[in-house]
Structures are given as C-alpha cells and as structure tokens.
Amino acid sequence: MRGVSKSFGAIQALQSVDFDIVAGEVLGLMGDNGAGKSTLVKIIAGNYPPSAGEIVLEGTRVRFSRPLDARQCGIEIVYQDLALCNNLTAAANVFLGRELKKSIGPLRYIDHGAMYKRASKLFAELKSETRPRDVVRQMSGGQRQAVAIARTRLSDPKIVLMDEPTAAISVRQVAEVLDLIRQLRDSNHAVVLISHRMPDVFSVCDRVAVLRRGRKVADKRVFETSPEEITGLITGAIESA
Amino acid sequence: MIESNKNGGGHAEINETVSSRRELTAAGAMIRTQPFWVLVAIIAIGLVMSVISDVFMTERNLYNVTRNFAFFGIMALGMTAVIVTAGIDLSVGSLMGLTGIAAGLAMQAGYSIGVGFAACMGTAIVVGLINGILIAYLKMQPFVVTLGMLAMARSISMVISNNKMIYQFGPDQDLFEWIGGQNIWGVPNPVWVLVVLTVIFIVAFRYTTWGRWVFAVGGNAEAAKLAGIPVERVIVSVYVVSASCAGLAAFLMVGWFGSVTNALGLTYELNVIAASVIGGANLMGGIGYAVGAPIGAALMELIRNSLLLAGIDALWQQFFIGLFIIIAVLLERLRNRGS
Numbered sequence A: 001m002r003g004v005s006k007s008f009g010a011i012q013a014l015q016s017v018d019f020d021i022v023a024g025e026v027l028g029l030m031g032d033n034g035a036g037k038s039t040l041v042k043i044i045a046g047n048y049p050p051s052a053g054e055i056v057l058e059g060t061r062v063r064f065s066r067p068l069d070a071r072q073c074g075i076e077i078v079y080q081d082l083a084l085c086n087n088l089t090a091a092a093n094v095f096l097g098r099e100l101k102k103s104i105g106p107l108r109y110i111d112h113g114a115m116y117k118r119a120s121k122l123f124a125e126l127k128s129e130t131r132p133r134d135v136v137r138q139m140s141g142g143q144r145q146a147v148a149i150a151r152t153r154l155s156d157p158k159i160v161l162m163d164e165p166t167a168a169i170s171v172r173q174v175a176e177v178l179d180l181i182r183q184l185r186d187s188n189h190a191v192v193l194i195s196h197r198m199p200d201v202f203s204v205c206d207r208v209a210v211l212r213r214g215r216k217v218a219d220k221r222v223f224e225t226s227p228e229e230i231t232g233l234i235t236g237a238i239e240s241a
Numbered sequence B: 001m002i003e004s005n006k007n008g009g010g011h012a013e014i015n016e017t018v019s020s021r022r023e024l025t026a027a028g029a030m031i032r033t034q035p036f037w038v039l040v041a042i043i044a045i046g047l048v049m050s051v052i053s054d055v056f057m058t059e060r061n062l063y064n065v066t067r068n069f070a071f072f073g074i075m076a077l078g079m080t081a082v083i084v085t086a087g088i089d090l091s092v093g094s095l096m097g098l099t100g101i102a103a104g105l106a107m108q109a110g111y112s113i114g115v116g117f118a119a120c121m122g123t124a125i126v127v128g129l130i131n132g133i134l135i136a137y138l139k140m141q142p143f144v145v146t147l148g149m150l151a152m153a154r155s156i157s158m159v160i161s162n163n164k165m166i167y168q169f170g171p172d173q174d175l176f177e178w179i180g181g182q183n184i185w186g187v188p189n190p191v192w193v194l195v196v197l198t199v200i201f202i203v204a205f206r207y208t209t210w211g212r213w214v215f216a217v218g219g220n221a222e223a224a225k226l227a228g229i230p231v232e233r234v235i236v237s238v239y240v241v242s243a244s245c246a247g248l249a250a251f252l253m254v255g256w257f258g259s260v261t262n263a264l265g266l267t268y269e270l271n272v273i274a275a276s277v278i279g280g281a282n283l284m285g286g287i288g289y290a291v292g293a294p295i296g297a298a299l300m301e302l303i304r305n306s307l308l309l310a311g312i313d314a315l316w317q318q319f320f321i322g323l324f325i326i327i328a329v330l331l332e333r334l335r336n337r338g339s
Helices: A037-045 A067-072 A090-094 A112-125 A141-152 A171-186 A198-204 A227-235 B009-020 B026-030 B034-052 B059-084 B092-108 B113-136 B142-161 B170-181 B189-207 B209-219 B221-226 B231-257 B268-278 B292-309 B314-338
Strands: A002-008 A011-017 A026-031 A052-057 A060-062 A075-078 A101-104 A107-110 A159-163 A190-194 A207-212 A215-221
Touching (some): A011 A037, A011 A215, A026 A037, A026 A198, A037 A067, A037 A075, A037 A159, A037 A190, A090 A112, A090 A141, A171 A198, A198 A227, B034 B292, B059 B092, B059 B231, B059 B268, B059 B292, B092 B142, B092 B170, B092 B268, B113 B170, B113 B231, B189 B209, B189 B292, B209 B231, B221 B231, B268 B292, B268 B314
Parallel strands (some): A026 A207, A075 A159
Antiparallel strands (some): A002 A052, A052 A060
C-alpha cells in the first residue's frame, strides 16, 4: 500500500500510510481505538475505496469497489464481529455466498452433503470441536471463531486479514488460533493480525506496525523491539521509531 | 474432539458436556419446529370435531375447508419468504383486489384467459418490484412502504374498475371458472395449486442458493453482504414472490366467485401474516418454514369451521384466531428458552 489516506468529511482517519505485506510473514497491526486500524482493514477488504493512494498486489495496481473484488484477488478477512448468520448452520456459514452445487441435467441444487463433509474436514484441520450441522446461535465464542476462520480456508488466499481474532475467546482457544496463524504463515500466506493483545502479537508476528491518529509511527521486526516500546508508541509516549 | 480429550482430565469433562449436546437427528429436528406442533393441534382439533359434529368429517365440509384455506396458504408462502428476510408485506390484500380487477378487465374486454392471467401476474410483479426497490435500494421500512401500497393499490383498483363489479370474463369464462371453482379427483383446484407451490417453496428454501440467501439476509444482512450475497436483489425478489402469490390467489378466487369487485381481499393481509406466523415464521427474520404456511392457514380455517359447527356464535371467531396467534408465538418463545 502506498500513501493511502482516507477522510470522512473533515475527519482524516488515515494519513498517507505506506505498508508492505509479504507472503510467509505475519504482520501485527497495533494501535489504540480510533487509530485507524479498522479503516485500514476496510480499505484492504474493499468495503470502501481510499481517498488517496493506491494498493499494489503482486506488481499490479488494484481497485476494489466491493468486498467481492478483494476476495477474488485473494484477500480473505476474518471480521471482528465475525460476520456470521446466527440462524444458519456452521457449514452454511462457511460456504455462505459460494455454496457447493450438484447438477442433475440442467438443474443445479445445493449439495448439503458435500458442504458438511468439507466443513467437517476444515474444522478438523483447525482442531476445533465445531460440528458442521450445529446452528451458530448455540455456539461458543471459540467455535464461532473457527467458523469464521474456516471460511477463509475455502479458497487459497494470498492475504488473510484478521481483525481481533482473539478478543472474545478463552485462553485455550487463543493458543489454537495462534497455532492456526503460524500454520497459515508456514504455508506461505501473508497474514495481517490486528490485535490489542500484546502477548499474542509478540508470540506470533514477524513484524509489527503501529498506527497512531491515522499515521504509521513504527514498522519494525519483532526481535528489534519490545512490548514496552510498542506500548509507548501506541500511547504516544514515544513519538516514532 | 478426540484430540483435545487427550489434553487431560479437566478438559475431558468440558468436552463431554459439549458432545452430549448431540447433533439433531431428522426426527429430532422436526419435533422442534413450530409447524409440527401446529399440525398436532390441527389433528387434535380434527379428532375432537369428528366426535362432536356429524358434519365435520363429511366430504362436503372437508372440501370447503381445504378450498377456503388454499387461497390464504398460497399467499402465506410468499409472505413467509418476506418475513424470513425480516420484512413484512401489508399490501397483499389490496393487491388481490388490483390483480383480480386487472384480470377481470382484460377478459371482460374479450381477451383470452392467457391474456387475463398475464395481466393479473404482470400487475402483481410490477407492484412487487416497486415495493422491493423502495425497501432494498432506498432503505425504506417494509412496514411503511407496503402500508402505502395497501392504500394505493386498493385505490387504483377502484379507479380502473370504475367501482363496478365484473362478472363477464370473455371467451374463456367457463375455463376460468373451472380453474378456480372446480376440482380434479375430488380435490379443489386451488388446493392442488397450494400443494404444488408448497413443494416448490420447500425445495427452493432448502436446495437453491436463492433460498439459502433469503435466510442469510434475514439472519444477518451485514454478514450476507460481506459474504458477497447480492442482498438488495434478494430483498426485491421476495417482494416480487409475495406479490405474485397474491396475484395467483386472486386469479383463482375470482374464478371461484365468478365475479370480482374492487373489495376483493379486503383485510386479508392480516390473515396471511397470521398464517405465516402461526406456521413458525419469525417476524425478527431468519426463521420460517415453507410447510408452515399451509399449516398455519389450515389451522385458522379449522378454528373458524369448528366454531361454526360447534354452534358457537360467529362473533367469537376473531377472538379465537387472535388467541391462537398469541399462543403460537408464546409457545415458540418457551421452546427457544428451553434449548
């Protein structure tokens, strides 16, 4: 991302932010509430276009006018509120918008069996006890998380964006999610982890970037920095690094 | 599951409680649904009535009962799709008047039944599109849009009919009246239409992406949008479907009556919504059953018929139907709290 800015009326949410996201690397994105993290995610996800600046993906400039465009370019997002339909089953949510179909002659119909099977496999890979036929309404936070993450695994995305994936789940499940992030990295995906939780970022990220008031104030390798320095950068005690 | 059980005693205990909440079997899932319990109520009322009334189980009475609820069942199918998206369509009653008059005018002018049917369904689709576009793209509230349409459609039907009854339906009058008023193998034609439509809706809800998306939009429109579902088009489609069902019901009902006035379908919207809700459709969206529509409509007609045969004053009818709506919703509340 080069010189990306976004303003809403008089409010400048992002000011000329540059970013590199590299395959096989986990980038931690940190910042206080209102620092511009969510705005940045939504620009990458195609929810709205940047006011200025550009996104270059593998050498070509891309413009997303809707979330589907971003997905087709290989960008998958796990949203903070998980964006699940509570009234549908786990499998239905995993395949939402790209249901598997079977044909009899010219008729195409939803293949429930194949979706249950595939979802079941995805959950097993994630070591989650989520069952494909369960309705999301009855699930725990960790199971919901597994559904949202399983969804990104349907395609083989280039970039996986995770917005606070560990905010609402138990300690044991956090470890599982972090394992999954490492798994994604090792299979040469680029992962962007947006998180408030310092231990998570330091245990799984290769690089950490800090946003403050819409500007990027730091972008360092994890071993070159410390939780104390990052905290200072987030709060503004340290101007930039 | 098996993997995490190895993690140690503490976890095993937790995991056990998780897995004891078994996945539902088909039968287990069925008895948790509203339509199932309403069907049980229908059978119970039917048994009681067949004991206390000689007339109830006669072919003639059952013929009338099924035909009477067929029209409401047809409309309730479309209404269920709308309610599943967390919408409401108050215009279906007025739309019956408008589409019935449109069909009548076309055939009265000497056109064939095909043209009459096209006029009827064409009018319905146009009105459905207007409702849907206002709701989906201009983000207006379904209640307000369709309330406005309720008034406008009724008024237009008065204008174009010049407030006169139509009872001459051109060259295909006999066929038209046969379709709405007669039967095949002793089953009224509107009931056949209801059966076929119900099967179509069951399949559409379960086996098409359209059906899946209708439920997704009702469950979480935001999530549906993020998943790439064309939420606006889905919303427009359900209002077109609902309007089309109203048009079809009007076409059959006018044929049965053998005449049409612009008062056709007056206040039917309330019965149709009631049938959908009794059949398990949740006004909050995301939940509804195709088979619930005919079952809900059947229960309402059965109550009406039973009160009549039991010699209870007809003035009590609305009271009992209203009571059943409240009980149906209350039961659903209690069941959901249990699970």
